[in-house]
Amino acid sequence: MANHKSAIKRNKQAAVRTARNTHIRSTMRSFVKMVRVAVANEDAEAAKTALEKAVPFIDKAATKGVIHKATASRKISRLVKLVNAIQ
Numbered sequence: 001m002a003n004h005k006s007a008i009k010r011n012k013q014a015a016v017r018t019a020r021n022t023h024i025r026s027t028m029r030s031f032v033k034m035v036r037v038a039v040a041n042e043d044a045e046a047a048k049t050a051l052e053k054a055v056p057f058i059d060k061a062a063t064k065g066v067i068h069k070a071t072a073s074r075k076i077s078r079l080v081k082l083v084n085a086i087q
Contacts, residue, residue, distance in 0.1 A: 028058055036079075039082045
């Protein structure tokens with residue numbers, strides 16, 4: 001455990017950031033899963049609406065530093081490709 005005041009504060013800040021990052025990452029994965037499930041069911045409309053919700057959230061995760069911007073771009077690209085394939 002930390003002994004200095006500054007180290008204690010850093011531990012608290014790290015815990016808060018970890019919780020926030022975990023929430024954002026988990027929510028992002030849920031949005032991606034919704035798109036993939038809609039594509040698996042070959043429901044073009046549901047896939048399109050799920051994609052419209054997922055893309056801004058993936059961008060937000062990249063902006064907040066939860067994932068790298070190239071990772072966000074790759075995820076969006078692959079999802080768009082999947083949705084376009086069933087239309």
